[in-house]
Every structure is written in C-alpha cells, then in structure tokens.
Amino acid sequence: TADAGARTARGGVDTPSRAAIPARHLRRDRWWLAPAGTAAGLLAFVVYSTWRAFANSDYYAAPYVSPFYSPCIAHNCVPMGGGADWDWIGPWWGLSPALLVLIFPLGFRLTCYYYRKAYYRGFWASPPACAVPEPHAKYTGESRFPLILQNVHRYFFYFAVLVAGILTYDAVLGFRDGTGAWGHMGLGTLVLLANIVLIWAYTLSCHSCRHIVGGRLRTFSKHPVRYRLWGWVSVLNARHMQLAWASLVSVAVADFYVYLVASGAFDDPRFF
Numbered sequence: 001t002a003d004a005g006a007r008t009a010r011g012g013v014d015t016p017s018r019a020a021i022p023a024r025h026l027r028r029d030r031w032w033l034a035p036a037g038t039a040a041g042l043l044a045f046v047v048y049s050t051w052r053a054f055a056n057s058d059y060y061a062a063p064y065v066s067p068f069y070s071p072c073i074a075h076n077c078v079p080m081g082g083g084a085d086w087d088w089i090g091p092w093w094g095l096s097p098a099l100l101v102l103i104f105p106l107g108f109r110l111t112c113y114y115y116r117k118a119y120y121r122g123f124w125a126s127p128p129a130c131a132v133p134e135p136h137a138k139y140t141g142e143s144r145f146p147l148i149l150q151n152v153h154r155y156f157f158y159f160a161v162l163v164a165g166i167l168t169y170d171a172v173l174g175f176r177d178g179t180g181a182w183g184h185m186g187l188g189t190l191v192l193l194a195n196i197v198l199i200w201a202y203t204l205s206c207h208s209c210r211h212i213v214g215g216r217l218r219t220f221s222k223h224p225v226r227y228r229l230w231g232w233v234s235v236l237n238a239r240h241m242q243l244a245w246a247s248l249v250s251v252a253v254a255d256f257y258v259y260l261v262a263s264g265a266f267d268d269p270r271f272f
C-alpha cells in the first residue's frame, strides 16, 4: 500500500514490519535526563583535558606528576629526577609531551563498551534512550568502517595496563619528598593513590579483561585459578559504568591538584 511504501521510505522504527504507533515514543519519564547529563559530563572532561594537554606547564610539583603527563617521554619534559625522566623523544618534539601519551588512555576510553553506549546516546542520539527511536533512518551498528574499528579496544586494554603500571610507579614516588628522600606523605600522595586505585579498578573491570581472564573456557572446574580471577573481574565488571566515571573524575582531580601545587596556587599539606 501507499502507506507501507511511505513507511518503508522513512525507515528506522517506521518500517511496515513494526507496529504503526503515531506517537514518536511512549515513554513519559524524563528519559532525556541521562543522555543529557552524560553528554554534559563528557563535554566538561573533553574541554578540561584539552586545555591541560596543550598547556605544557604546571604538570610537575615534586614529587607529584600529573597523570596527563605520565610517562613524560619527551626531551622537553621538566626534569623530575628519581627515575621519572624517560627522555625517549628528542629535542625535535616541540609540542606538549602529554600529546605523546594521552592517545593510549584516550583510545582505551573512546573504544570502551560503556563509553560507546554513553556517547552514542549522549551525542549521536543513536538511540538516545531505551524505547526512544533514533532520528537516523538507517542503522548499521558497528559492523562497517569506521565503527568496526571499535574492535581495537582489546589491544588498547594492554596499553591501559601499561599506563596503569606507570601511574602506580608515580604514586609510589609520591612517598618521596622534594629532595628525593623517602618517608613523605602529603595530600598529593593520597590524591595520586586514590586515583591509581580507581584507574586499576576501571581497567580491570573492562569487558575485554573479563574475556581474557575467563573467556573461551569450556569447563570452569578444570581451570580453578582462571575461574577465581574471572569471578573477581566479574564483580568489578558489574560496576563498570560507575568505575568509568569515578576514574574519569579522579584523573582530572589528580591533574588539577598537581596544577594547583605546581602553579603555586595551593600548598600541599604534609602529614609526615
């Protein structure tokens, strides 16, 4: 019929095989609140992290280094001493050293299963919420270029483990004082510690991690160690969204704390 033809042309949820409901959707709650809040939160982080990544200043206040600038692998990094100077990239690199390393945590989060859901809903409205049709007529999922590239997430996971290891090292170095002597603890030490705990919790709660640890096993009883680890990762995995946000906030807070101390706006309170 003409009506069916028109509906086929419109596509999406309007195809003739779906029930013909005149209303755009039947939800009466404030379903837009979650995608709007998600988009606002992600946008705030993007603005803040872009400013800090390009700032190329105030990222080291002995003994604390900002997680945005670690590992600082360029020749133009401020000298940090105590095993934190990597100096892998020569003087030809004139931009902010953060740009060399941020690609890894950024790629990990951009391709993360949770963040994908978050920004598909928040920015692309594809779909904006459960039972609310998307405005796009066609849906191809992640089966074609460019979204098929989201499959690289599992490789970013390995880099994320590496970065988490380096940030752990930075947190341990936070127990030195400005002269390099051990036995210091300031508010910054606790800020870096809290951040690395959340970063590890988020990284290990990753769906790829869960699959690496316990996937492709036919019989759990024959692999008791992997089964135990899979159980632990599954507990974290159930909180993946919360950990994604908590670690996003903590990494920004840790960077901002170092910025405040390094720029002289705040004096790091020392406990011992």
Ligand code: FES
Residues within 6 Å of the ligand: 108, 111, 112, 113, 114, 115, 153, 157, 202, 203, 205, 206, 207, 208, 209, 240
């Ligand atoms: Fe979110 Fe891997 S699924 S970090």
